Amino acid sequence: MVDRLPEGFIRTFLEENVKYSPAVIAVATGYFVASRLYRVYLGPTSVIPGNFIDNFFNLPLIYYNLPLGKRYKNFIDLHQKYGPVVRVSSQAISVADKHMIKQILHDDDLPKGRNYKAFQFEGHQTLFSTIDKDFHKTRRRVVSPAFSVKYLSALEMYMSAEVDVLNDHIRSAIKSAKQLGTEPAEVDMWQLLQRTALDVIGTTAFDQSFEMVKGGQHPLPKAISDDLSMSALRASTAGLPIISNIIDLYLKYQKSKQFDISKFMIKIIEERLKSGKRKNDILQILIDTQKAELKNDRLDNQDIVQENILFLIAGSETTSNTIGFAITHLIEYPEVLRLLREELDDLYPRDVKADMKHEDLKNLPYLNAVLNETMRLKPVAMGGLVRETPSNYLLGGKYHIPKNMLLSCAIYSCQVNPEYWPEPMAFKPERWLEDSDIPADKDAFFPFSVGSRNCIGKNFAWMEMRLILASFVYNFDIAPVPESIEGLNDLRQFVTYTIASNSYKVKVSER
Secondary structure (H helix, E strand, O other): OOOOOOHHHHHHHHHHHOOOOHHHHHHHHHHHHHHHHHHHHOOHHHHOOOOHHHHHOOHHHHHHHOOOOOHHHHHHHHHHHHOOEEEOOOOEEEEOOHHHHHHHHHHOOOOEOHHHHHHOHHHOOOOOOOOOHHHHHHHHHHHHHHHOHHHHHHHHHHHHHHHHHHHHHHHHHHHHHHHHOOOOEEEEHHHHHHHHHHHHHHHHHHOOOOOOOOOOOOHHHHHHHHHHHHHHHHHHOOOOHHHHHHHHHHHHHHHOOOOOHHHHHHHHHHHHHHHOOOOOOHHHHHHHHHHOOOHHHOOOHHHHHHHHHHHHHHOOHHHHHHHHHHHHHHHHOHHHHHHHHHHHHHHOOOOOOOOOOHHHHOOOHHHHHHHHHHHHHOOOOOOOEEEEOOOOEEEOOOEEEOOOOEEEEOHHHHHOOOOOOOOOOOOOHHHHOOOOOOOOOHHHOOOOOOOOOOOOOHHHHHHHHHHHHHHHHHHEEEEEOHHHHHHOOOEEEOOOEEEOOOOOEEEEEEO
8 A cells, every 4th residue: 555645646536537517517416316316216126125325326335345345244134134136236236036046147147247347457358357248158168178177187186286285384384383392283274275276276277386385475476466456446436437536546556566467477478389398287278279260269468368367366265265164164063074084084094095086085975065065155256246237127027127237146145045045054064965854955056156157167176175175184183273263253355255364273283
């Protein structure tokens, strides 16, 4: 952050925004008030409940999202008060009904909302950020080979190597604690998991381990995190032009001081092309598109840069946070930890040395159940999956939604709805097992979204989550650190759902 805004920043803002006469401002204000009153009391969405102030202005949405990171909590409270369909701003409706969510995401496959444009780094569309369905269809077809099950199996060795680095780091901490007489060791698993996920993506995406677990200080992860935070700010203020202009000018100023991601990644691409050596990573798949017959199938160097940034973002913090939340639940529920460890010990007996293989782990029902239950209670998209109506739209057979309205699919509220989930707030992996007394409602479960915009990296994420969590539980005994338990009371979401302190320590010892 800066101590004060630079003089040029203020001058530019004034030049851009103070240029209308009082009469024009008065007319514009009158039109704004009249149009909002019509929408709230007489328009087609007036039958949808919601707070008046939320529907008249966008300010509550901005307030909860920017300084607090509590927009998701605001949405949860609104759904608890008003039901499965709620107006959350003058331009947005939140939907928590499983049938309507399926209609929006899958059956009608509505395009992503305009707020996703804020995630177009340096103006480039990507698989994640584009709102153009034709562009998405072409780009997904082109990059999908990098995420096929067959290709991912070739990347397992790289993932496993980074898991070994994580385990070695924890063992080193245990050894140090033993030497100092401070057993058991305390390690910050939240931080270690984030670092491991970054190393995994670096190695598998473009053959560049950041060595973050080993204590590396590579500037790229921080630069991308900063870019993502900036995009979240822009997305949150999209409905307020003046505030958005202030944010944009400030972010341009901040970005000028950052590590240049594009230059760094273009250098990697150019070095790969110059060497003429093929490597078994995601970058190679993208480079190979440059020889495609169809022009639209070719990714230039900037396209490759932006897609790799997407992979780094989508494949690091989202995955690491899910594993981290799983560990918090295992500590809270010792019986679940015991059952998971028992399943792993049956597969890999303690007296037989064997490397864990994803082919084995993917068939473990309880391991999968623990991860599914974690994603139900702690979904990455806690704030909702946003789509936009390209024309007047009939939702659920009864709600008439105007063109250009944002529909936010409230994944969390759906996944804890007592109509769909018995004992919805309880962490019960057994609901995912066959013949369960409280079976999971898989039609009310959207951890990787559904429809054409579902997560292309789903199989990648599953492999990484299984390998890391299984190895950690199999190799180490864990116990809570009271201060970290208290930290779980403060959760936030700006882009991904996380612990506000960005820390969760556990006591660890060798089994």
